[in-house]
Amino acid sequence: MQQQQASIISTLKILKKLYPQKPDMDLGNPEDSLLATIMSARTTDAQVLKMFPDFRKKFPNWKKLASADLIDIAKSMNTIGLFRNKAKSIKSLAQQILKDYDGKVPDTMEDLVKLSGVGRKTASCVLSTCFNKPAIAVDTHVFRISKRLGWAKGKNPIIVEKELAKLVPLKWWSHINHTFVPFGRDICKPGKPQCYRCPINKYCNYSNKTQKA
Ligand code: SF4
Numbered sequence: 001m002q003q004q005q006a007s008i009i010s011t012l013k014i015l016k017k018l019y020p021q022k023p024d025m026d027l028g029n030p031e032d033s034l035l036a037t038i039m040s041a042r043t044t045d046a047q048v049l050k051m052f053p054d055f056r057k058k059f060p061n062w063k064k065l066a067s068a069d070l071i072d073i074a075k076s077m078n079t080i081g082l083f084r085n086k087a088k089s090i091k092s093l094a095q096q097i098l099k100d101y102d103g104k105v106p107d108t109m110e111d112l113v114k115l116s117g118v119g120r121k122t123a124s125c126v127l128s129t130c131f132n133k134p135a136i137a138v139d140t141h142v143f144r145i146s147k148r149l150g151w152a153k154g155k156n157p158i159i160v161e162k163e164l165a166k167l168v169p170l171k172w173w174s175h176i177n178h179t180f181v182p183f184g185r186d187i188c189k190p191g192k193p194q195c196y197r198c199p200i201n202k203y204c205n206y207s208n209k210t211q212k213a
Pocket of ligand 1: 124148149187188189191194195196199200201203205206209210
């Protein structure tokens, strides 16, 4: 276990150095980051970042969103996937935040997952990026790469999150998602990973490593 933890820390140190940038959905405040993270489900971050400024101009606060016509909200986000469902969630979320949290985004997992449209992954992203709290957001990249590395075996994100929480020291939790997302887009891609140019190859247990481009 100690040896595995040492190799986990070495792995995360290498990735942190390689991908020091903040996450795409870290927009500098909890309101924007929460909305953008909800919008980013099954959509590229680039698509969300493109429509987001106009969306916020139209709905600059929770009050505007809570009282807005649902069709209007949906129209303002119709360039992203699942926009009708997301519009519904966002309107309810605004009403909940005003009613139950005095207009402020809550800062605990327990409260965040009570909000409309917010699951553990979104809550973890917000906790780590906006409130600087350790959290492991298991998205598609974290799920895939953790298994390839041999850090987790679970069949769903909740089990993988629990496995990672047991294995990875708390101070590194947030770095898992922040580094695995760009690493997963860049090198350890879905489909064929590019193991021949992987900086953490020697720490990885994947059995089908690729040898050349
Ligand atoms: S060696 Fe291959 S499978 Fe393992 S982390 Fe690197 S790219 Fe991914």
